[in-house]
Amino acid sequence: MAIELLPIDRVSKVDKGLFQQEYFKKHKPAVIKDFCHDWPAYQNWSFEKLKERAGHLTVDLYNNKPADPDKSTMFVDERMNFGEYLDKIASNEKVELRIFLFNIFKHIPSLKNDILKPDLVDGFMMNLPFMFYGGAGSIVHMHYDIDMSHVFLTQFVGRKRVVLFAPEYTPLLYRLPFSVITYTNVNNPDYEKYPGLQHVKGYECTLDYGETIYIPAGYWHYIEYIDGGYALALRVLNESWLKRAQGAWNLLGEMRIDNFMKKYFTRPWFEYKNRKAFENANEAIRQFSRPEELVL
Numbered sequence: 001m002a003i004e005l006l007p008i009d010r011v012s013k014v015d016k017g018l019f020q021q022e023y024f025k026k027h028k029p030a031v032i033k034d035f036c037h038d039w040p041a042y043q044n045w046s047f048e049k050l051k052e053r054a055g056h057l058t059v060d061l062y063n064n065k066p067a068d069p070d071k072s073t074m075f076v077d078e079r080m081n082f083g084e085y086l087d088k089i090a091s092n093e094k095v096e097l098r099i100f101l102f103n104i105f106k107h108i109p110s111l112k113n114d115i116l117k118p119d120l121v122d123g124f125m126m127n128l129p130f131m132f133y134g135g136a137g138s139i140v141h142m143h144y145d146i147d148m149s150h151v152f153l154t155q156f157v158g159r160k161r162v163v164l165f166a167p168e169y170t171p172l173l174y175r176l177p178f179s180v181i182t183y184t185n186v187n188n189p190d191y192e193k194y195p196g197l198q199h200v201k202g203y204e205c206t207l208d209y210g211e212t213i214y215i216p217a218g219y220w221h222y223i224e225y226i227d228g229g230y231a232l233a234l235r236v237l238n239e240s241w242l243k244r245a246q247g248a249w250n251l252l253g254e255m256r257i258d259n260f261m262k263k264y265f266t267r268p269w270f271e272y273k274n275r276k277a278f279e280n281a282n283e284a285i286r287q288f289s290r291p292e293e294l295v296l
């Protein structure tokens with residue numbers, strides 16, 4: 001039995017007030033079909049044009065293997081000329097290699113001129129654009145963004161399948177404490193090992209060229225690249241001071257503690273976190289069997 005996944009609402013020419021009312025304030029995901037259609041990037045960021053402007057750079061690539069629970073840093077699987085990488089992912093053959101920690105705007109600042117500040121909500125952090133690239137078959141394992149910002153992810157080339165889960169499901173997804181990851185598999189859930197997954201419901205969509213998905217703060221996301229392509233993420237600071245503080249704590253506190261413990265107490269630390277993940281899930285399952293205490 002698969003996890004129940006509902007389609008995500010798709011909107012176009014959406015009124016600002018309506019978007020804020022129906023989606024942003026409610027933290028409800030949406031696909032916006034025309035978010036970037038007036039940006040120069042919509043025309044300028046094809047494979048060919050991006051290669052002309054940035055093809056000479058060198059990039060670090062990461063494969064589909066899940067993060068090693070015992071290692072503090074993601075290690076690079078391959079390095080390549082960016083132009084060569086773009087040719088490879090444009091071929092649409094299976095290329096399970098992604099780029100996600102490469103600040104292209106630092107090298108080619110003029111690319112920033114191709115992005116216009118959206119008017120849909122306030123608080124877009126225009127000085128923190130991120131781009132993500134991947135070949136067909138690449139996978140972004142389930143995680144949520146550590147800084148607790150809202151994300152507007154716009155697809156420039158290729159399609160991707162996006163699966164989302166609300167933050168309320170965090171314990172039932174067996175989040176590893178001190179991290180933003182889970183080892184559960186949304187495509188092939190192991191209900192015997194992870195019974196909490198039976199209570200989880202999510203959303204899914206295919207994001208196409210020129211479309212944008214609004215991923216509310218703290219939402220879990222799992223992504224499969226159907227075609228080779230890339231996307232731009234613009235972030236909006238969380239409106240809640242508490243959540244902002246939590247984002248800062250995740251980055252400055254939890255992540256540091258986790259890295260320190262992984263280094264010096266590798267196995268016992270992992271076993272502790274794993275045990276905690278199951279305890280948290282079992283507690284959440286108990287709440288499901290006592291509906292009067294239901295917090296979801």
Ligand SMILES: O=C(O)CCC(=O)C(=O)O
Nearest residue numbers: 132140145151153231233
């Ligand atoms: O599209 C991707 O490759 C990853 C996107 C992502 O995780 C994000 O925008 O937070």
Ligand SMILES: [Fe+2]
Nearest residue numbers: 143144145221
């Ligand atoms: Fe993310």
